[in-house]
Amino acid sequence: MATLTAGTIGIATALGVGWLWFTPAAVPDKLEYLPVSIATPAAQLTQAQPAQAPDGGAMQFDFSNETVGAEPKSFLSVVGFWTIGSEGDNKFLVVDGRRWQAGQPAANLADKARAIYGERYAEFLDNVQAYAYFPYAVAQGIDDFRGGEISFRFKPIAGRIDQGAGILFNLKPNGDYLLVRANALENNLVLFKYEKGKRSSVAWIRNTPTSSGQWHDLKVRISGAKVESYLDGKLYLEHTLPAPVAGKIGVWSKADSVVYFDDYRVTPAPHG
Numbered sequence: 142m143a144t145l146t147a148g149t150i151g152i153a154t155a156l157g158v159g160w161l162w163f164t165p166a167a168v169p170d171k172l173e174y175l176p177v178s179i180a181t182p183a184a185q186l187t188q189a190q191p192a193q194a195p196d197g198g199a200m201q202f203d204f205s206n207e208t209v210g211a212e213p214k215s216f217l218s219v220v221g222f223w224t225i226g227s228e229g230d231n232k233f234l235v236v237d238g239r240r241w242q243a244g245q246p247a248a249n250l251a252d253k254a255r256a257i258y259g260e261r262y263a264e265f266l267d268n269v270q271a272y273a274y275f276p277y278a279v280a281q282g283i284d285d286f287r288g289g290e291i292s293f294r295f296k297p298i299a300g301r302i303d304q305g306a307g308i309l310f311n312l313k314p315n316g317d318y319l320l321v322r323a324n325a326l327e328n329n330l331v332l333f334k335y336e337k338g339k340r341s342s343v344a345w346i347r348n349t350p351t352s353s354g355q356w357h358d359l360k361v362r363i364s365g366a367k368v369e370s371y372l373d374g375k376l377y378l379e380h381t382l383p384a385p386v387a388g389k390i391g392v393w394s395k396a397d398s399v400v401y402f403d404d405y406r407v408t409p410a411p412h413g
Contacts, residue, residue: 200283202405204232213278216391217256221276226401234405236276238300238397275335276398277309277318279391280405286310286390288410292360293392297325297353299399304353306400307333307393308361308370311386319343319386320393321361321370321378325353330370330377344380356403364410 202215207225212218213234226235297304307322317336323329328351332344349372351357360371365385370378392402 199406199408202234202280204234204403207232215281216278217281218276218278219391221278221394223276223278228401231403233401233403234278234392235402236278236392236394236398236400238276238303238394238399275340275393275395277307277391277393279309279312279389280407283390283407285387286363286407286409287385287387288363288365290360290362290408291390291406292358293405294356294358294403295323296356296401296403297351297398298401299353300326300397303395303398304400305393305395305398306357306359306402307395308359309391309393310361310363310388312389312391318388319368319382321359321368322393322395323349323351323357323359323372324395325351330372332368332370332378332380343382344378346377349377356401 204213204215204225207213207215209225209227209232211225213223213225216223216234222237222240224235224237226233291308291310293306293308295306297306304325305322306324307320309318309320312318315337317334319332319334321330321332324331328347328349330346330349331342334341334343351372358371358373362369362371363386366382368378368380368382368386369376390407392405394400
């Protein structure tokens, strides 16, 4: 297994207050998911299709109809490099932090922002630039999640700075959002908020075992303003927000993380 050549790279922080210097991690230069070619953004937007809702309004994204090596059709990549990978017959979503440079936004970001928020995309674009350290992709076909459960399986593969996997929710037209993320390098579970170009932690739970190279389950349950988060079936985090949740949802990562995501499931709370 080959490794990347060590070197020093300057990275602008999300808050724009300085530089973070690091030596790239020793990560595989060949993985089964490594794209041979990437679908053009225009093709991605044309082909984009939401997951089906097989039972009770639940939506399941298992990526079985996606193309290995291409950008996902069921998620719009806003920041970072997202592609479809596989292990044997199983397909999944991959964030490829090996290609990350200064947290650059995804290709053709303006078109993707327009696909998410129509003509109200200008402010969204402005704020996305401030979050370029944090890759994320938005789930197609879910415009306004206000409560219920969001879950996925994830497998941390590589990353020296981070091996983070998060459930993004409450995404607003101006780019503000909330997320709960696990991290295999830190073994903690954190509820973060991103507001007006600034990131801050809302709730922080330590000692949450999250080993690299293994599949884990992450789930968020939201009822009004109450947020609960489960890792591998265990409730770790409970918090009440200042206001109820409403907005788009997605997947999230950080910096040089290489993480697989699978079985993304959304179960809206029953109305009435």
